[in-house]
Amino acid sequence: MLKNLRFPIRIKLLVSLLLLITIVVSTITFAMAKLFHTDKTAYIHDLTSVIALHTAQEASSLLVAYQERLRVFFRFMYEEDLPPDHKTRLLERLFEDFQEFVAVTLYVDGAERSTVYDSKSLTSAGLTNEDLLAYRAKNPLLLDAVKSGQVFIKNAALSDKLPCFTIAASYKLSPEGKSAVMAAVVRLDELLRLAGRSKVFETFVVGLNGDLLAHRDPRKVAQGGRLAWISNVKGLGEQHALGTTVEYVQDGEQMVAGLARVDVGGLLAVVQIPKAAAYLTARELLNNLLYVALALLVLSAVIGLFWSRLITKPMEKLSSAAKVVGSGRFDVRVKPSSRDEIGDLAHSFNQMAEGLDTRERELKASQAALVQSEKMAAFGQLGAGIAHEVKNPLAGIIGLAQLLLRKVDKDGPLYKNLEMIEKEAKRSKQITENLLKFARGEKVAFMKIDLNAVAMDSAAIVDHQLGINRIRLERKLTPGLPPIAGNGNQLQQVLMNLMINAQQAMEGSPGTVTLSTRLLNAETLEIRVADTGPGIPQDIQAKIFEPFFTTKPAGKGTGLGLSVSYGIIKDHKGDIRIESTPGKGAAFIITLPSASSPQAPPVQEHQTQHPAQEHQTQRIKEPSLVRK
16 A cells, blocks of 8 residues: 555655754754753843843933933022013923923022922822922921932822922032022833833832832832832942842742942832743743744745745646647647756757647648648549530630621621620630640640730720729720730739739729739839728738638638639749738739740740730631531
């Protein structure tokens, strides 16, 4: 049963690629997990320390900015020369620019001089200025704690909706010791946002005694929370730029904390995490590595499937194309999709299919030519028999016409009609004799003839038929043309066929057929049959001279007229071509060499003979068929 199993190449490539990637990713994952497990404790300590340092630096920058804004308030509030209205507008503008400030108080020599506040901030938190004054009375600012040149910061949560802190700074007004203190109630929004940035680590800002100033949970700040274990850490007052990490127990849980000194206000930035969370972090990292490994496997599977499909798809196309060629169709081609061995194989296959297709077309053409040859042989035999039978009645018609011509007046209209009957009967007899000669392989006799006379005779025969079909026949013949070497009957047959075809192409619509001759050069003459019909499409022009090709309905044409005409013109060493634009008519242009041209066919007689004279000579030589 295993012998019957079929594994495509793309499956083998995919499995091999997945196995290789699985081994590599598994090795990397387990190595990273082992290294992480070894260094996880150091990593957590370093990470908490770094985060604490960054938090302390950002908190210092923020508090320095608040200190500078407090100095701006001091300049305007202490300035006594400013008009009250102007000072009020300036302070309102400062509250608009410094939206974190809720209230600002100026103390001079230990006494409160003035207090300004932002009523919009109080109102948005559901408080009034009385609530602010009540909080200040309950929690007075200890001015002695505000040392000169330093910033004092303390929690001042007015409510859960408006967590704030108090920032105060002392300023010397004179060398004698006169000083002023500026205190401001500032919103804790920015510090709270800084404390709540991390979702893994618990971050907060506290004083050296452990009082909370900022925490990701504002309720703990509003309730005046305190970290008791901070006071047990030694040397915090000496920590400046560098941070430190400690391990301690809080509510029975082992914790790891990083601490860093804030340069403003004697504060600490603390970042803590349960030590057990370090293992959870390691587990989370391992899970992430596992997800990455699975993603890599899925991605590699997709890429491997795509790559293997890219390799095997051209081979499948070649296999399908080979089956089509095997069924006998050779017109199939495979587009090379790459520049490699498979692309070369596709190119070689296309060459093979093209060669087979060419040979098949040549074989079919040979078969068609053989069938056509057999058909024409049968047609020649049948035509020879018909021509032989038609010659006898034509001889009787010619003899009776000659007898009647002797008995009628030459100036009467009947004489011309009888003469036309005699001439056309002789022409029909000549055509049948040419057909017999063609069937027997005999050559048609050529002599010097007048091309204009042939054109006039042809026009005279078809003029009546064109007229009853509302077709006007125009003759534009150039006089004085040199003679050509040819057979008048055959050329007349060609011109009549072209004019009748033009009339049939117009399908009963009125139009014009123009028969014209001209001299192209000393050795070439041109005769043109042009019409105002619908024209001939380009695709039909290419095969209009092929035998048995016709655009007429079944039973109205054999497709031999133009083919025979083409052969006649070629026998006269001439050329026939088409000029046509659909919707603007068509023109058949015949070029023939003059009798003096080296390209002209050889003639049997050296004298030029008019077709009418040819008929007259034949009438004199024709024996009479009537008994006296």
